[in-house]
Amino acid sequence: MTKEELYINIKKQGKELSPQERINLYMQGKEVDCLPYNLLSHEALAYNWGFTKGELRRSFEAKCAHLERKRDLYGETGIDGSLGLRGLSEALGSKMRYPENSEDLVIEPILKNYEQLDVLEEFEVRKNKFLLKKMDEMHRLIKHFPDMPIFGGVAGPISTAISIRQIELVLRDMKKRPEQLQRLLEFCVSANLKWVKTLNEEFGITSISIADPATTTDILGHKYYKEFSYPYIKKLFDGIMKITNQVPSLHICGHSKLILKDLADIGFNNFSLDNCENLEEIKELVGDKMFLGGNIAPVDVMRNGTIDDVIDATKQVIYYGSDNPCGYMVMPGCQVPLGTPQENIDALRYTVREYSKDAVKGKRINPFQ
Numbered sequence: 001m002t003k004e005e006l007y008i009n010i011k012k013q014g015k016e017l018s019p020q021e022r023i024n025l026y027m028q029g030k031e032v033d034c035l036p037y038n039l040l041s042h043e044a045l046a047y048n049w050g051f052t053k054g055e056l057r058r059s060f061e062a063k064c065a066h067l068e069r070k071r072d073l074y075g076e077t078g079i080d081g082s083l084g085l086r087g088l089s090e091a092l093g094s095k096m097r098y099p100e101n102s103e104d105l106v107i108e109p110i111l112k113n114y115e116q117l118d119v120l121e122e123f124e125v126r127k128n129k130f131l132l133k134k135m136d137e138m139h140r141l142i143k144h145f146p147d148m149p150i151f152g153g154v155a156g157p158i159s160t161a162i163s164i165r166q167i168e169l170v171l172r173d174m175k176k177r178p179e180q181l182q183r184l185l186e187f188c189v190s191a192n193l194k195w196v197k198t199l200n201e202e203f204g205i206t207s208i209s210i211a212d213p214a215t216t217t218d219i220l221g222h223k224y225y226k227e228f229s230y231p232y233i234k235k236l237f238d239g240i241m242k243i244t245n246q247v248p249s250l251h252i253c254g255h256s257k258l259i260l261k262d263l264a265d266i267g268f269n270n271f272s273l274d275n276c277e278n279l280e281e282i283k284e285l286v287g288d289k290m291f292l293g294g295n296i297a298p299v300d301v302m303r304n305g306t307i308d309d310v311i312d313a314t315k316q317v318i319y320y321g322s323d324n325p326c327g328y329m330v331m332p333g334c335q336v337p338l339g340t341p342q343e344n345i346d347a348l349r350y351t352v353r354e355y356s357k358d359a360v361k362g363k364r365i366n367p368f369q
Contacts (some may be wrong), residue, residue: 030360031358036330044345045342081150087155091307151205156211157236203278207246213253215259246268255275256271270290296331303339319368
């Protein structure tokens with residue numbers, strides 16, 4: 001399909017349900033216009049529309065303009081109260097680098113030796129300048145967009161740890177200093193829960209996501225996962241549940257198949273899987289316990305592929321994901337990178353709307369017919 005043909009076809013599609021309307025009806029088992037979907041393209045869209053990451057970080061006006069355009073064109077809205085993978089590390093005093101158009105980097109993690117934990121453990125959200133500034137901006141965004149939903153997020157304990165302490169040292173500590181590392185992980189759980197508690201008290205936020213790429217079995221073997229990830233992600237889950245009374249969602253970059261049953265047993269029921277996993281296998285493994293999302297390749301397909309590649313990949317996940325008993329959301333396996341062609345982002349949306357019509361949770365859709 002050419003770019004011109006794509007946009008002609010998009011114009012023919014007409015109106016759609018809002019993302020919130022769609023997911024609410026879908027989870028009730030009611031028929032909806034198409035499967036739920038998420039473009040996971042917040043920063044890629046901003047880049048395509050002429051905003052740099054630096055502008056979005058520095059400028060309140062740029063943030064507002066971007067949110068307005070995204071809302072008006074895609075119906076996707078939301079004020080982000082998440083700390084990302086490095087926000088807590090920055091709040092604690094790690095030295096950062098801010099490229100104008102790529103990911104923020106921790107260039108000097110704050111925790112060089114474990115004696116410093118005595119000071120870090122005194123961390124309080126409402127005394128932290130970085131987090132107070134973030135909360136002030138959230139209040140301003142809420143005032144500007146009073147009807148927008150607001151959500152929060154934290155990194156998983158082991159992913160937080162490797163932003164606070166150099167990853168090579170953390171991996172070495174698993175063998176050489178396990179007790180000290182366990183103390184660090186306890187702190188990571190505690191600090192993240194302080195942020196979640198503040199979000200709940202200050203903004204009434206109950207929707208929390210956890211991103212934990214370092215828990216992938218590509219980094220941790222099963223033995224180290226059981227010792228240094230599982231107990232602490234369970235504590236984080238339990239703490240979030242106690243604060244919000246709502247199950248947090250979870251995303252793990254990389255392979256996660258070997259640990260998904262453990263995570264489902266903890267109580268996670270909303271999981272976003274990377275494109276390296278087999279969606280059919282994951283569905284058979286935990287589909288009776290977990291709402292699933294993801295699996296479209298963000299780089300090979302979304303950024304580097306053609307419109308037809310995106311259409312084909314999206315049809316594949318519709319076919320394999322649509323009959324997941326607990327539901328499925330069409331989306332890339334991770335955030336779509338900068339430089340992703342606008343037409344590829346729009347091709348994903350077009351394909352979901354065109355080839356998953358009249359979707360019902362748990363009902364197989366064959367987009368190839």
